[in-house]
Amino acid sequence: MSHGPSRPLTARAAGPLRGEANVPGDKSISHRALILGAMAEGETRVTGLLEGQDVLDTGRAMRAFGAQVDKQGDTWVVQGVGVGGLMEPEDLIDCGNSGTGVRLLMGAAATHGFSVTYTGDASLRKRPMARVTDPLALFGAQAYGRSGGRLPMTVVGASEPVPVRYATPVPSAQVKSAVLLAGLNAPGETVVIEREATRDHSERMLTGFGAEVSVEQTAEGRVITLQGQPTLRPQAIVVPRDPSSAAFPVCAALIVPGSDVLVPNIGLNPTRAGLFETLRDMGADLTYENPREEGGEPVADLRARFSPNLRGIEVPPERAASMIDEYPILSVVASQAEGTTVMRGVAELRVKECDRIDAMATGLRACGIDVRDGDDWWEVDGRGPGGLRGGATVAIHLDHRIAMSFLVAGMASAEAITVDDAGPIATSFPIFEDLMGSLGAQFDSVAD
Numbered sequence: 535m536s537h538g539p540s541r542p543l544t545a546r547a548a549g550p551l552r553g554e555a556n557v558p559g560d561k562s563i564s565h566r567a568l569i570l571g572a573m574a575e576g577e578t579r580v581t582g583l584l585e586g587q588d589v590l591d592t593g594r595a596m597r598a599f600g601a602q603v604d605k606q607g608d609t610w611v612v613q614g615v616g617v618g619g620l621m622e623p624e625d626l627i628d629c630g631n632s633g634t635g636v637r638l639l640m641g642a643a644a645t646h647g648f649s650v651t652y653t654g655d656a657s658l659r660k661r662p663m664a665r666v667t668d669p670l671a672l673f674g675a676q677a678y679g680r681s682g683g684r685l686p687m688t689v690v691g692a693s694e695p696v697p698v699r700y701a702t703p704v705p706s707a708q709v710k711s712a713v714l715l716a717g718l719n720a721p722g723e724t725v726v727i728e729r730e731a732t733r734d735h736s737e738r739m740l741t742g743f744g745a746e747v748s749v750e751q752t753a754e755g756r757v758i759t760l761q762g763q764p765t766l767r768p769q770a771i772v773v774p775r776d777p778s779s780a781a782f783p784v785c786a787a788l789i790v791p792g793s794d795v796l797v798p799n800i801g802l803n804p805t806r807a808g809l810f811e812t813l814r815d816m817g818a819d820l821t822y823e824n825p826r827e828e829g830g831e832p833v834a835d836l837r838a839r840f841s842p843n844l845r846g847i848e849v850p851p852e853r854a855a856s857m858i859d860e861y862p863i864l865s866v867v868a869s870q871a872e873g874t875t876v877m878r879g880v881a882e883l884r885v886k887e888c889d890r891i892d893a894m895a896t897g898l899r900a901c902g903i904d905v906r907d908g909d910d911w912w913e914v915d916g917r918g919p920g921g922l923r924g925g926a927t928v929a930i931h932l933d934h935r936i937a938m939s940f941l942v943a944g945m946a947s948a949e950a951i952t953v954d955d956a957g958p959i960a961t962s963f964p965i966f967e968d969l970m971g972s973l974g975a976q977f978d979s980v981a982d
């Protein structure tokens with residue numbers, strides 16, 4: 535869905551942040567629970583689903599594809615139609631701001647013999663889709679979109695799909711997942727090879743639903759093999775809390791003097807936890823309390839305290855996929871460290887909801903921080919605790935993570951920071967303002 539009118543929001547220096555931050559469910563897992571639930575035979579029940587706009591848009595799309603998706607009390611109930619049972623939507627599928635939504639749906643529908651036209655908001659309509667439609671063409675699906683492979687785009691599904699073997703050219707869990715979801719309704723073995731491991735929620739959840747999925751580490755990379763046309767058995771899914779949302783209260787606590795914040799129950803799947811390792815490498819006072827396993831995923835309570843002795847580091851590039859959405863907030867923490875933080879191997883940041891390197895570099899420079907950048911790298915010169923001047927209004931380009939990052943920056947800067955639009959925060963973290971406010975953050979809505 536498109537957003538309402540833009541809504542500026544200002545964050546100013548806050549007192550210590552203290553208390554417990556109960557962040558919402560994982561966005562990646564929530565999308566997959568609705569999509570796989572819709573492709574299973576019978577009733578899947580999901581608790582802890584993220585009720586962010588991105589996921590709600592995917593829920594609406596699954597209804598348009600013929601599944602029933604309803605909320606009963608705290609549980610989302612999906613009546614699936616079975617593999618191969620999706621139906622042609624009567625209208626456009628509008629995925630709003632969500633790259634994950636549109637790319638996974640394109641995959642899931644591409645091996646059905648019907649056509650679907652996809653669109654999204656002004657941010658999503660700029661993002662590249664050929665990375666998904668190229669492998670979908672190998673199954674026999676054809677895509678017709680705007681120039682540069684942009685939305686709106688119609689995908690004519692393959693009525694007699696063939697299985698595919700595909701090596702992903704960019705590290706992308708969305709591309710991997712689109713191919714695996716398409717492979718569900720192709721006979722035989724579909725194989726995806728990724729050079730670097732990306733988040734593995736699709737593999738885990740497909741296995742949970744009863745598909746045969748094997749993963750092998752070879753010289754070529756991580757080889758994932760799916761046996762096509764399985765019967766997916768409906769599941770009871772408990773969605774863990776989102777480490778990408780936890781990043782905001784954690785990082786805010788590290789840079790606001792006197793803070794001590796507990797962020798309970800965070801999924802620490804190694805394909806997602808790169809930020810927390812990086813913060814610890816920088817000298818953050820960040821501990822994992824009560825580590826345990828839940829639903830096959832490692833989980834812990836994160837405790838973050840103000841950390842006056844952060845050091846800039848070179849972030850290991852091989853860690854990029856496991857923290858790809860966290861570089862914007864990491865750059866805010868880096869601005870409060872001593873020395874330079876170097877981030878390499880991050881070209882993907884340029885094709886997210888916006889060009890995230892450019893958006894963060896522009897905003898940080900306006901707040902008094904030196905940033906240098908190239909095609910696939912950037913570096914931030916830290917000015918130590920209290921080194922953020924602030925006093926800027928920052929353009930967030932319909933990007934929720936840019937908005938939240940600069941609001942956190944405003945909590946630790948000398949002068950307030952305003953983001954031009956807080957609306958997109960609702961795509962992934964609808965309770966951000968209230969939750970950060972409950973810890974002690976100070977926000978002012980600015981009248982238009």
Ligand SMILES: O=C(O)C1=C[C@@H](OP(=O)(O)O)[C@@H](O)[C@H](O)C1
Pocket residue numbers: 561562563633634705706707708709711733858859882
């Ligand atoms: O598969 C997913 O759920 C996601 C994969 C990542 O995108 P890419 O696959 O484009 O790297 C990430 O940035 C996005 O927020 C969620």
Ligand SMILES: C=C(OP(=O)(O)O)C(=O)O
Pocket residue numbers: 631632633634635859886887935962
């Ligand atoms: C990149 C993101 O999401 P998506 O690709 O689903 O829009 C994100 O949430 O940071």
